[in-house]
Amino acid sequence: MKSARLNRLFNPQTQRCFDVAIDHGFFNEASFLAGIEDLPKAVATLVAAGPDAIQLTVGQAPHLQAAPIRPKPALVLRTDVANVYGTQLPRTLFSRVLADPVGQAVRLDAACVVVNLFRIPEQPEVTDQCILNILELKPACDLAGMPLMIEPLVFQPNARAGGYMVDGDPQKIIPLVRQAVELGADIIKADPTDDVSIYHRVVETAGGIPVLVRGGGRVADEVILQRTADLLAQGARGIVYGRNIIQHPKPAAMTRALMAVLHENATPAEAARLLA
Numbered sequence: 001m002k003s004a005r006l007n008r009l010f011n012p013q014t015q016r017c018f019d020v021a022i023d024h025g026f027f028n029e030a031s032f033l034a035g036i037e038d039l040p041k042a043v044a045t046l047v048a049a050g051p052d053a054i055q056l057t058v059g060q061a062p063h064l065q066a067a068p069i070r071p072k073p074a075l076v077l078r079t080d081v082a083n084v085y086g087t088q089l090p091r092t093l094f095s096r097v098l099a100d101p102v103g104q105a106v107r108l109d110a111a112c113v114v115v116n117l118f119r120i121p122e123q124p125e126v127t128d129q130c131i132l133n134i135l136e137l138k139p140a141c142d143l144a145g146m147p148l149m150i151e152p153l154v155f156q157p158n159a160r161a162g163g164y165m166v167d168g169d170p171q172k173i174i175p176l177v178r179q180a181v182e183l184g185a186d187i188i189k190a191d192p193t194d195d196v197s198i199y200h201r202v203v204e205t206a207g208g209i210p211v212l213v214r215g216g217g218r219v220a221d222e223v224i225l226q227r228t229a230d231l232l233a234q235g236a237r238g239i240v241y242g243r244n245i246i247q248h249p250k251p252a253a254m255t256r257a258l259m260a261v262l263h264e265n266a267t268p269a270e271a272a273r274l275l276a
Helices: 002-009 039-049 101-107 124-144 170-182 200-205 221-233 251-264 268-275
Strands: 017-021 053-056 074-078 080-082 095-097 112-119 148-154 187-190 211-214 238-241
Touching (some): 017 251, 112 124, 148 170, 148 211, 221 238, 251 268
């Protein structure tokens, strides 16, 4: 029954979710390890700060699930590994899903699984792999009552941006979000549009499926707090932030500040006081 697991992800009063993503080590990029070199410590810090969920890999999820405490953040399990994020890309790109991903998620007591849907310039084969991954995951998720989060990502050309640089063009984001919904997503994890004031169009194209917004690269505190408030006002149901938490000098304080924006309707200025 997916609703039972969704209830562990979304706050019962606000129906919003803050998922802190620290699954970056899956992708074999040295720069992605900044802030999570000591992953057990990072997990402990976040658990104490109390986000709604923490996004981890199959190899690192036990650091969360073995903690003998309650309540604690729900587990969102990353199910696919890819090599598409480097500044210098390899000759062949791939996106591969775990063996028995839903079975592993059930055994780890995950509340949700997440998988990518890439749109990378001149790399249609990677998109094909992503779609095959999703087609495999969807029926297994339905059978196990496991919510499926799909992460549609539109990349800029690597020669221009160089690794993990997303394209905020709504004309590219919106159709990819819609494709993810049509493929059976229970939750969408999508990038913000360059113009945040039109993000309601992304929410609309999701057709009632909750949209959580990715944080992207590290930005100033006031920028991420204001952007979060603006996206929530546009109808987003939550956020999935990684580097803006784990690379922050005070990751626990930033987690609490963003939780205040999501669940207490704090203004960005009010939330910023929690960082002092």
